Amino acid sequence: MNIDEKLGLIFGRRSIRAYTSAEVSQDILQKLLEAAMAAPSAAAKDPWRFVVIRNRQTLDRIAAALPNGQMIAGAGAGIAVCGELEAAHDRQLSYLLQDCSAAIENMLLCAHILGLGACWLGVHPREQRINSLREILSLPASIVPVSCLAIGYPAETKEPRTRFKPEHVHLERW
Ligand SMILES: Cc1cc2nc3c(=O)[nH]c(=O)nc-3n(C[C@H](O)[C@H](O)[C@H](O)COP(=O)(O)O)c2cc1C
Numbered sequence: 001m002n003i004d005e006k007l008g009l010i011f012g013r014r015s016i017r018a019y020t021s022a023e024v025s026q027d028i029l030q031k032l033l034e035a036a037m038a039a040p041s042a043a044a045k046d047p048w049r050f051v052v053i054r055n056r057q058t059l060d061r062i063a064a065a066l067p068n069g070q071m072i073a074g075a076g077a078g079i080a081v082c083g084e085l086e087a088a089h090d091r092q093l094s095y096l097l098q099d100c101s102a103a104i105e106n107m108l109l110c111a112h113i114l115g116l117g118a119c120w121l122g123v124h125p126r127e128q129r130i131n132s133l134r135e136i137l138s139l140p141a142s143i144v145p146v147s148c149l150a151i152g153y154p155a156e157t158k159e160p161r162t163r164f165k166p167e168h169v170h171l172e173r174w
Contacts, residue, residue, distance in 0.1 A: 016117025019152025117154030
């Protein structure tokens with residue numbers, strides 16, 4: 001692989017919201033979770049926790065609970081990314097969210113590398129979505145749901161891209 005092909009794995013990751021009916025194997029899910037837990041984490045506290053969801057009824061319920069998450073009903077699997085506040089660096093919610101976000105991006109990149117499509121479905125900080133996920137997934141009170149990932153084999157293709165804007169970059173000082 002040359003450098004452009006390697007970087008293409010970053011630029012080629014896009015939010016994929018349509019999936020075929022092909023099953024997402026346990027092996028694939030394991031790889032995604034290993035990629036997630038390879039992410040950077042403040043003081044290596046690893047406060048992330050994951051709920052892997054393949055049950056169709058549960059995926060349907062999540063789709064109904066997330067206003068912009070209908071596509072998870074058609075996904076081969078979902079992963080709810082949560083954090084345990086007590087485990088986070090200095091027990092700070094901000095560290096929990098940053099660590100979980102790094103894990104999410106690692107999973108999105110891993111899915112793309114493995115030929116799957118995935119999409120980040122926002123949960124935190126929307127109170128109603130948090131409460132719905134708590135109920136649907138029986139989350140303990142100490143667990144903060146951050147997002148859900150919809151994962152499946154892509155039924156749509158998207159062009160690689162960057163949204164690079166030079167005006168968002170400052171050199172040496174603002
Ligand atoms: C915090 C966060 C929440 C998001 N929530 C949703 C969502 O609820 N539904 C959805 O379809 N996409 C969601 N996305 C995906 C963004 O819409 C997507 O990343 C953005 O449009 C850029 O497109 P790309 O991922 O193809 O580069 C979310 C992304 C982030 C970072």
